[in-house]
Amino acid sequence: EPEVTQTPSHQVTQMGQEVILRCVPISNHLYFYWYRQILGQKVEFLVSFYNNEISEKSEIFDDQFSVERPDGSNFTLKIRSTKLEDSAMYFCASNSGPGGTDTQYFGPGTRLTVL
Amino acid sequence: KNEVEQSPQNLTAQEGEFITINCSYSVGISALHWLQQHPGGGIVSLFMLSSGKKKHGRLIATINIQEKHSSLHITASHPRDSAVYICAVASDSNYQLIWGAGTKLIIKP
Numbered sequence: 001e002p003e004v005t006q007t008p009s010h011q012v013t014q015m016g017q018e019v020i021l022r023c024v025p026i027s028n029h030l031y032f033y034w035y036r037q038i039l040g041q042k043v044e045f046l047v048s049f050y051n052n053e054i055s056e057k058s059e060i061f062d063d064q065f066s067v068e069r070p071d072g073s074n075f076t077l078k079i080r081s082t083k084l085e086d087s088a089m090y091f092c093a094s095n096s097g098p099g100g101t102d103t104q105y106f107g108p109g110t111r112l113t114v115l
Numbered sequence: 116k117n118e119v120e121q122s123p124q125n126l127t128a129q130e131g132e133f134i135t136i137n138c139s140y141s142v143g144i145s146a147l148h149w150l151q152q153h154p155g156g157g158i159v160s161l162f163m164l165s166s167g168k169k170k171h172g173r174l175i176a177t178i179n180i181q182e183k184h185s186s187l188h189i190t191a192s193h194p195r196d197s198a199v200y201i202c203a204v205a206s207d208s209n210y211q212l213i214w215g216a217g218t219k220l221i222i223k224p
Binding site for chain 1: 145146148155156157158159160163201203204205206209210211212213214215216217
């Protein structure tokens, strides 16, 4: 069964460093998402991406964040200058229809620890 | 006020018990999702529904659009059902998922 994959599973970085989180969505999906879950808190929407551009973004997704689909398979989230409060689990998801109108399939997550 | 409220926050039950988790929402929606988050963190979609009722194995999800309420039921609960169950609604304005805080379920053998 197709699945969403994410790398790395755990990333440790120093405050102020840039990190890139990688995702490979399901191949025939058209919509891609990043979510964040701070430890002990609820999942929060960051950004959605369709047709090679951002379709929606939340207030969390400020200028420090960017997303890219550099090739036909990868979908990346870049944090330019990490802060302590960026420590969280980051989930990538994909689906065939916009937003929550279609079942989303989630990757296993990348745990980001900012020291 | 949270747009998606779940109750209870925590639920501990004995194996075999019938489980009900509730979700209320305050926004217009195009669909409601129930998801399961495993202790390791992975998220799996269980149901997406916009009306009525859906059943998959021992899991049943219902939604009442007029009352803006949904329930997730688990029949004949088993320790492997222990997880966090999350309700999320797709806003009818931008379709993005608005997440509830989750219900942590523990089923004791």
